[in-house]
Amino acid sequence: MNYRETLDYLYNRLPMFTRDGAAAYKKDLTNTLALCSSLGDPQHQFRSIHIAGTNGKGSTSHSLAAILQVSGYKTGLYTSPHLVDFRERIRINGQMMPEEKVIDFVARNKSNIESIQPSFFEVTVAMAFEYFASEKVDIAVIETGLGGRLDSTNVIHPVLSVITNIGKDHTNLLGNTLAQIADEKAGIIKPGVPAVISEYQEEIAAVFQEKAAETGSALIFASKTRHTISSKPDWALQTIEVGAKDSQDAITFELDLLGSYQTKNLLGVLAAVDQLRLLGWSLPQNSVQTALSKVRELTGLRGRWEILGHSPLLICDTGHNADGWKEVMQNIKRTPHENLHLVLGVMADKDLDEMLPVLPREAKYYFCQVDLPRAMAAGELAQKAAVYGLQGPHYDNVLAATAEALKMADAQDLIFVGGSTFIVGDLLAHRNQG
Numbered sequence: 001m002n003y004r005e006t007l008d009y010l011y012n013r014l015p016m017f018t019r020d021g022a023a024a025y026k027k028d029l030t031n032t033l034a035l036c037s038s039l040g041d042p043q044h045q046f047r048s049i050h051i052a053g054t055n056g057k058g059s060t061s062h063s064l065a066a067i068l069q070v071s072g073y074k075t076g077l078y079t080s081p082h083l084v085d086f087r088e089r090i091r092i093n094g095q096m097m098p099e100e101k102v103i104d105f106v107a108r109n110k111s112n113i114e115s116i117q118p119s120f121f122e123v124t125v126a127m128a129f130e131y132f133a134s135e136k137v138d139i140a141v142i143e144t145g146l147g148g149r150l151d152s153t154n155v156i157h158p159v160l161s162v163i164t165n166i167g168k169d170h171t172n173l174l175g176n177t178l179a180q181i182a183d184e185k186a187g188i189i190k191p192g193v194p195a196v197i198s199e200y201q202e203e204i205a206a207v208f209q210e211k212a213a214e215t216g217s218a219l220i221f222a223s224k225t226r227h228t229i230s231s232k233p234d235w236a237l238q239t240i241e242v243g244a245k246d247s248q249d250a251i252t253f254e255l256d257l258l259g260s261y262q263t264k265n266l267l268g269v270l271a272a273v274d275q276l277r278l279l280g281w282s283l284p285q286n287s288v289q290t291a292l293s294k295v296r297e298l299t300g301l302r303g304r305w306e307i308l309g310h311s312p313l314l315i316c317d318t319g320h321n322a323d324g325w326k327e328v329m330q331n332i333k334r335t336p337h338e339n340l341h342l343v344l345g346v347m348a349d350k351d352l353d354e355m356l357p358v359l360p361r362e363a364k365y366y367f368c369q370v371d372l373p374r375a376m377a378a379g380e381l382a383q384k385a386a387v388y389g390l391q392g393p394h395y396d397n398v399l400a401a402t403a404e405a406l407k408m409a410d411a412q413d414l415i416f417v418g419g420s421t422f423i424v425g426d427l428l429a430h431r432n433q434g
Helices: 003-013 017-024 030-038 057-070 099-116 120-134 178-188 205-215 262-278 285-292 295-299 322-333 352-358 378-386 398-408 421-433
Strands: 047-052 075-078 090-092 139-143 160-163 195-197 219-221 226-232 238-244 250-255 306-309 313-316 340-344 364-367 414-418
Touching: 003 099, 003 120, 030 099, 030 120, 047 057, 047 178, 057 075, 057 139, 057 160, 057 262, 057 285, 057 295, 075 120, 090 120, 099 120, 120 139, 160 178, 160 262, 178 205, 195 205, 195 262, 205 219, 219 262, 226 262, 238 262, 250 262, 250 285, 262 285, 285 295, 313 421, 322 352, 322 414, 340 398, 352 378, 364 378, 364 398, 398 414, 398 421, 414 421
Parallel strands: 047 139, 047 160, 075 139, 160 195, 195 219, 313 414, 340 364, 340 414
Antiparallel strands: 075 090, 226 238, 238 250, 306 313
């Protein structure tokens, strides 16, 4: 098989959460362990950092990978889902896994894949682990897919665990309360391994404290050790001043990852750097600051408050749950504009009763969908949004919806595209082709 045929095989042969939703989610680690065993257990052949959370884990993963890379370490990075290219999921020092390596992995393991019957995600996890082991990375930053305790990535024994924050998402799989979801995410905390929690949330702090006590792990709530003094947005970099809770000292960082939510992510990243230094990793302060100013360039991260055009301002963001939307609305409010145009599409399993009330009635809406069984039909989304006073036409795809928004918007307006990672991915894929 060539590369395209190999991807078609993976997409069509295997259960895929992106396409199939909950039916593709395997609530145990059996398949991953079997696959990894057949490969010689590559997950134990490199050191790793494990990252979970509801929002912010992508930005946190890429930021830490950038810091390790600039500090001189050969750094693997596994994330999901991808936006445009499958190989975005598996990188070393920012470079995507070569196509021929993907082809070779599937060719060598086709019989195992067909006998074990893993999901798409389980195969990509095993593929990443074997690639990192074969390339002898110094360390790999591994982001969970869903949850933590039963996530396929949870077969590693990391040097550090990081949990960004807890919000209501994938409640059909992870639980209906914040405490239940936190308990699932806390499943990545391993015996004796320090754990950083980016955001202290009073109602669920005890979940992490109890888990850390059980595993004998040092527990650090990042927002209890540092605080944001100020943040100043700009088109290219945002400046964030951070102070320690028990000191008058402050450090200024310039981040190329935009959006107000990066202030929360930054505290978690800095706390993780503290712990890595205690473990003996050499992470010079100038390397940390340089890396944080070039995360996009170093790692290829896209879709986080990404500016795609000016006059009118065109911005996309992958926020796709109620908490994510609250952050998006904060960013919109602090971005100068006249009229607001929102191009929206969502997955059918999202809680719209939590998400839609966050959105402003005065905006102009353009509802759309992606070509996935999990996607909510644009017409259905438009009907549900109308109940909340959010009015607008619907379109078969994000390209048509965005084109109409661009046609209707004045130069001083803001067009925002989002609601789903896959909506953003579709838009970026079309723009890449164009």
